[in-house]
Amino acid sequence: VSAYDAIAVGETHDFGSYEFTAERIVGFARRFDPQVFHVDAEAAKATPYGGLIASGIHTIALTFRLFLMTGALNAENSLGSPGFDELKWLKPVRPGDTLRAAGEVLELRPSKAGDRGIVRLRYSTYNQKGETVFTVIGNQIVRRRPSGKE
């Protein structure tokens, strides 16, 4: 996804993987989402999740971080994001899970001015068993290549 005009609907990208250790799960949740099933492994056993699970906000932030690390979105082409749609937390993420994220280009919406466009991307995040734990449709504003130039 290096430049808007090089992107094609349907193309997919692998973003790599990340291990959710108990320490990382609790470290994030203590700051931003200190619900008992995110911060206390013992007390979490008595909740409907039966143990510690990662905060959903942590899962999104990490998925996006993996996407950034591919370099597809960078200082030259990224113009931010107006938001996202249809975020689904499908399965709990537990300590020791290694998540792998991928993205598929769903739609390209060029701006009227022609200097940028919105890329609609479906992010999917899987655990080591191949189960989808999280999906979301993100919207990224990407700069277009000036016409007639590389």
Add this chain to the structure above:
Amino acid sequence: MRSLDDFTAGETIVHGDWPLTAEAIVAFAAEYDPQPFHLDAAAPRTALTGGLVASGWHVAAIFMRMMCDSFLLDSTCMGSPGVDRLQWLKPVRPGDTLVGRTIVVEVRPSRSRPDRGIVRFRHEMANQHGETVMTIDNPILFGRRP
């Protein structure tokens, strides 16, 4: 403790204020969203955003914490299936004070599981000027009062 039965459609829950420093913006971005306009006030790219701006994920995470402290930790919350839509409407900058509120849109007891139900919320984050910077449409699952 708040259960499903304690929410009323139309009700507004006001959360605590959250002053945001440049240091906090950079620390979050270094870990989760390392783009120059979140990390480095002096980077050439940052000039295009008019200075340092907070990661949108950071603003969402702060909202989550506001909601925990305001009512979620003392509730029968059983998690959330997702977010229908999140919109980032305005940049958040160092020195801004974020103000969050949550509006109850709908309270829907489950037909198949009588011990629980879904509350549909509209969450709104504003800055100290009263400008809305982020909105989130989000259902959350709650247990019912025994």
